[in-house]
Amino acid sequence: MRPVAEELGQRAAAAAPEGQQKGGLSDSAVRVLMTYAFSLIPEEKPDPDGKSHKVDKSDPKLFLIPDxxxxxxxxxxxxxxxxxxxxxxxxxxxxxxxxxKSEEAKKVWSEQQLLMIYALHMFSASYFSGGIKINETPDEAPADGATTVPKDDAPAQGADQGAGGAEIVAPKRPQCPPEQKQKVMNSINAYVQAAQAPPPPGSPPPP
Incomplete structure (x- = not known):
């Protein structure tokens, strides 16, 4: 089994939005990303009335979603x-x-799991755009101005599920030649339109 750091690095270098990453990330790589996304979940969450309430992060397992x-x-x-x-x-x-909107409309996620979904998207987007570096040495400052997320900030329960011992260096920012830009536009437009169209009975949700 190849190291998680190597897998994520190769995935970031080769990722293309229209390709949908055939085969998908391994369970270990997915759990690494969820582990570090957990550290981005805020300690307080605003209520609809403008007030805020504390987010209880004492049990990280309550925030996890299926791989x-x-x-x-x-x-x-x-x-x-x-x-x-x-x-x-x-x-x-x-x-x-x-x-x-698609995830909220499913009505299957707890408040904690929705917070994980928000954070996982934020963290993964930052990682794949080259804006985050995860390192096992918290005191080491990134040389390229990237954000460093120390392993100590991540929940311990994620470490024994594949994050332990992994060092993930942020990939370079994706290049965007004209043909790539068009592919990105086509991919996102198709995704948005598919989500807006009423699905036929028994069809799976959009990826």
Missing amino acids: EDARRVIRAATRTAYAEACELPDLARANYQTLI
């Missing part, structure tokens, strides 16, 4: 990363909003 659902969020984050690299902020926003 296959996490892969769907990570695929959406890859599209967002490419849209940002191609300077398509409106499409990046539409892609994110479509994902969140």
Whole structure:
């Protein structure tokens, strides 16, 4: 089994939004991303009335979502990363909003799991766009200005599920030649339109 760091590095280098990453990330890689996404979940969450309430993060397992659902969020984050690299902020926003509306509409996630979905998208998009570096040495400052997320900030329960011993260096920012930009536009537009169209009976949700 190849190291998680190597797998994610290769995935980031080769990721293309229209390819949908055939085969998907391994369970270990997915859990690594969820582990670090957990550290982005805020300690407080605003209520609809403007007040805020504390988010109890004492049991990280309450925030986890199944690996296959996490892969769907990570695929959406890859599209967002490419849209940002191609300077398509409106499409990046539409892609994110479509994902969140689709997940919220399912009515199957707890409040904690929705927070994980928001954070997983944010973290994965930042990672695949080259904006995050995860390192086992918390005191080491990134040389390229990338954000460093120390392993100590991640929940211990994720470490024994594949994050332990992994060092993940942020990939370079995706390149966006004209043909890639067109692919990104086509991919996100198709995703948004598929989510808006009423699905036929028994059809699976959009990726």
